[in-house]
Amino acid sequence: MKVFKFGGASVSTVDRIHNVGNILQEYNGEQLMVIISAMGKTTNALEKVAEAFYAGNTVESLRLFDVIKQQHITTAKYLLVTHYNACLAKLTDFFTEVEWLLHDKPSKPYDYYYDQVVCVGEMLSTCIVSHYLRETGIANKWIDVRDVIRTDDNFRDATIDWTVTEAKTKEWVQPLFRENNIAITQGFVGSTDENESTTLGREGSDFTAAIFANILDAESLTIWKDVEGVMNADPKIFSDAQLIKELSFAEVIEMAYYGAQVIHPKTIKPLQNKSIPLHVKCFLDIRLPGTIIYNKQVKNLPPIIILKNNQALLHLSTQDFSFVGEAPMSRLYNLFGQLKIKPNLIQTGAINVQLCMDDKSDKTDQLAAEASQLFDVQVVKNLTLLTIRHFTKDLMNTMLSGKNILLQQQTKETVQVLYV
Known part of the structure; x- marks a missing residue:
């Protein structure tokens, strides 16, 4: 068995959904567990629905959701003929699920x-793709992943209950392959034991695919993307970005930790535990070799460049010029946990701490306010964090020319620089 994951870009248009069908035809006769994300920018659009609802603007939330509804109905109309009515009936169930909540x-x-709102994006996309595949003669079984993936109630970043999830996968999913070669389900989504929908964090579909690969003892996991494979830099920013043909699990974990938008950070461990190779391939041209990630040391890697914009720097200084000791640092780390903040860079001095983080305005301001009880706080925003793995001095000099550097840390393998 192989596990495939198709991201939002791979199902963002009618033509690309056709392409998903073409890819699956190439693996005709093989058992495939297929995980699919929400179409295109649907998750972003659903976030705006949730924001309007929570702000008390029912009319606006319903208007925004109606736009999403019509987009999916239109896609279904272009893709389907004989299976359109069945698909629309299922879509309507999901529409009603959200609209019922929005009227509350x-x-x-x-x-x-x-x-509860955002999870519907994956339900809609998989419903449409599953019906399209059936219409084109590709038999498949659609699964509501909320019946399988059990989590706690830490909404927006739920933790998997592996024991229950494994039992449900073996009870409900494995038997499906006795009669079907293809099962279609959703990424990013799970549910509590109270049947409340949860999500696993943005880009969590990769993690979902790894969970199924682990439990089903898959031969491999393939993540289909709109790039050649894993690149050493974002090709949208760096025209000379190059393909990395092979990587170790350890290297990919480091890349994800520093913010590379390649693989969800939680994806690797379930694969590493069972030595399941991860392929990153291009859905636009399946003939390209892509990247393989596995339990193997890979040497002579090129410099790997990661840029994170919209960074905030918090200068924290002790209020009485005492040393930054164990007690204030412990309280500061407790704040990180309470506010669900992952610092990107921390540097401590005798009486101060400098902290770089993604500038999510509500959390940045909240942390600054809470930390002001322990420290004098200054905040600088609109910064960029550059991370280079396997750096060279020449590359550093080139990239930092003319930049106003505010903070820098360096190890043998990695340099991080925060600048204006």
């Missing part, structure tokens, strides 16, 4: 409503 008044935390 929020009484729980925002993250709860976020998950």
Whole structure:
């Protein structure tokens, strides 16, 4: 068995959905567990629905959701003839699921409503793709992943209950392959034992695919993307970005940790535990070799460049000129946990701490306010964090020419520089 994951870009248009069918035809006769994300920018659009609802603007939330509804209905009309009515009936069930909630008044935390609304994107995309495949003669079984992936109730970043999830996968998913070669389900989504929808964090579809690959003892996991494979830099920014043909699990974990938008950070461990290779391939040209990621040391890697914009730097200084000791640092790390903040860079001095983080305005301001009880706080925004793995001095000099450097850290393998 192989596990395939198709991201939002691979199902963003009618032509690209046709292409998914063509790819699956290339693997005719093989058992495939297929995980599919929401179409295109649907998740972003659903986030705006959730925001409007939570702000108390019912009319606006319903208007925004109607736009999403019509987009999916239109896609179904272009793709389907004989299976259109069955698909529309299923889509309508999902539309009703959200609209029922939007007519209510929020009484729980925002993250709860976020998950109930945003998860529908994956339901809609997989419903349409599954019916399209059937219409073209590709038999498949559609699965609601919320019946299989069990999580806790940490909404927007739920933790997997592996014991229950494994039992449900073996009970409900494995038997399907006795009669079907292809199963279609959703990434990014799970549910609590109270049947409340949860999400696994943005880009969590990769993680979903790895969970199934692990439990089903898959031969491999393939993530289909709109690039050749894993590149050493973002090709949209660096025209000379080059393909990396092979990587170790350890290297990819490092890349993900520093912010490379390649693989969801939680994806690797379930694969590494069972030595399941991960392929990153181009859905636009399946003949390209792509990248293989596995339990093997890979040497002579090129410099790997990761840029993160929209960074904030917090200068924290002790209020009485005492040393930054264990007690204030412990309280600071507790704040990170409470606010669900992952610092990108921390540097400590005798009486100060400098902290770089993604500037999510609500969390940046919240952290600054809470930290002001322990420190004098200054905040600088609109910064860029550059990380280079396997750096060279020449490359550093080129990339940092003319930049105003505010913070820099360096190890043997990695340099990080925060600049204006």
